[in-house]
Amino acid sequence: MDIRNQLVDMGFPTARIEAAMRNTDGSLEQAVGWLGEHPLDSAIAKTGPPPDTDEEISTEVLIGSDGEPIEPGEVSAEAGSLVCQDCSKRFRNAAAAEMHATRSGHTNFAESVEKIPELSPEQKAAKLEELRLRAAERKALAAKAEALESKNNEILRRKADKESAALIEKQKQIQAKKDAEARRREQREDVLAKQRIKDLIAADRKARQDKLEREKAARQGLPTSSTPAVAVASATTSGPREKKEYTESRLQIRIDGKPAVVQSFPVETTLFEVAHSVLSQSGIEPANAVFMTTFPTKRYSAEDMGMTLKEANLINVAVMLRQS
Structure with a gap:
C-alpha cells in the first residue's frame, strides 16, 4: 500500500501528510516520526491547515457518479466512500481520493454506499506502533546486511593485502637470487682474468729466460734449441690454459x-x-x-x-x- 494511503487510513490529514513527506526522506518511518513530533489539535486536524500556512492545497476537482464535482474533504450524504474506477481502490473521503489522483493520474471516481469504518484511537495507536515496529525491523535488517557486507569487504581486503605481500616477498627472493648469481659470475670472471694475467706473466718470464740462455749458449759456442722458443710462442699465442680444479x-x-x-x-x-x-x-x-x-x-x-x-x-x- 502507498505510504500516503497508509497514513490517511490512520486518520492523518492530507496536508499534514504532505508536510511530513516534504520534511523527511519520504520513508514511512521518517514520516510517522515527524507526524508524532508535530501533532495538531483536533480542530486543526478536522479543518486542515490555516490559510496563512505554506501547505500546498490541490485545486484539482473530482467528479462523482452523478456528474457533479466533489469538494475536497466532502462526500455526499448518500455515499459512504469513493472508489477509483481506474484501479478499484476505495477511499474514505475526497481528500484521500484527491491525493491518489495527484500521484496516479487517475481521474475517474464514483461514490459508493459502502463506508470505510473509522479507526478508533486505540486502533490508530496500534497501527502506528505496528508501522514503527516494521520500520525498526527493516532498519535492523539493513544494518545487519551492511555489517555483513563490511565484514566481507574487510576479509577480501585482508586477503588481497596478504597475497600482495606474498608476491612482493617472492619478487624480493627472486631478485636476491639474481644478485647473488651475478656476484658469483663476476667473481669467477675476475678469477679467470687474474689467471690469464698470471699465465701471460709466466710465459713472458719464461721467454726472457730462454732468450738469455740462448744468448749465453751462443757466446760460449754451444748449440741452441728452438724448442723453448716454440713453447714460449705457443704459450703467448694460445688461449688461457684450462684451470685445474683443486680440492x-x-x-x-x-x-x-x-x-x-x-x-x-x-x-x-x-x-x-x-x-x-x-x-x-x-x-x-x-x-x-x-x-x-x-x-x-x-x-x-x-x-x-x-x-x-x-x-x-x-x-x-x-x-x-x-x-x-
Missing part, C-alpha cells in the same frame, strides 16, 4: 716476527676458519685478522672473512697475516 689449498702463512706456518686446507674453508686455526701461532683474533697477497696485491680484512679460499683465489699461495 685443497696449501698455504704458507707468514706472520710478522714469527715463523711461517705451512698448512693445507679444503678450498671451501673460509678465511675466518683459517685465521682461527693459526690463532695459537699468530695471537691474532680472526675478527681482527688481515690476509695480504704480494702478487697480485690483494687485501682481505674483516668484511671478507666469510669468503672461502676458492672464492678468494687463495690456492697454493703465500699470504701475510697481520693485525688490522
Whole structure:
C-alpha cells in the first residue's frame, strides 16, 4: 500500500501528510516520526491547515457518479466512500481520493454506499506502533546486511593485502637470487682474468729466460734449441690454459716476527676458519685478522672473512697475516 494511503487510513490529514513527506526522506518511518513530533489539535486536524500556512492545497476537482464535482474533504450524504474506477481502490473521503489522483493520474471516481469504518484511537495507536515496529525491523535488517557486507569487504581486503605481500616477498627472493648469481659470475670472471694475467706473466718470464740462455749458449759456442722458443710462442699465442680444479689449498702463512706456518686446507674453508686455526701461532683474533697477497696485491680484512679460499683465489699461495 502507498505510504500516503497508509497514513490517511490512520486518520492523518492530507496536508499534514504532505508536510511530513516534504520534511523527511519520504520513508514511512521518517514520516510517522515527524507526524508524532508535530501533532495538531483536533480542530486543526478536522479543518486542515490555516490559510496563512505554506501547505500546498490541490485545486484539482473530482467528479462523482452523478456528474457533479466533489469538494475536497466532502462526500455526499448518500455515499459512504469513493472508489477509483481506474484501479478499484476505495477511499474514505475526497481528500484521500484527491491525493491518489495527484500521484496516479487517475481521474475517474464514483461514490459508493459502502463506508470505510473509522479507526478508533486505540486502533490508530496500534497501527502506528505496528508501522514503527516494521520500520525498526527493516532498519535492523539493513544494518545487519551492511555489517555483513563490511565484514566481507574487510576479509577480501585482508586477503588481497596478504597475497600482495606474498608476491612482493617472492619478487624480493627472486631478485636476491639474481644478485647473488651475478656476484658469483663476476667473481669467477675476475678469477679467470687474474689467471690469464698470471699465465701471460709466466710465459713472458719464461721467454726472457730462454732468450738469455740462448744468448749465453751462443757466446760460449754451444748449440741452441728452438724448442723453448716454440713453447714460449705457443704459450703467448694460445688461449688461457684450462684451470685445474683443486680440492685443497696449501698455504704458507707468514706472520710478522714469527715463523711461517705451512698448512693445507679444503678450498671451501673460509678465511675466518683459517685465521682461527693459526690463532695459537699468530695471537691474532680472526675478527681482527688481515690476509695480504704480494702478487697480485690483494687485501682481505674483516668484511671478507666469510669468503672461502676458492672464492678468494687463495690456492697454493703465500699470504701475510697481520693485525688490522
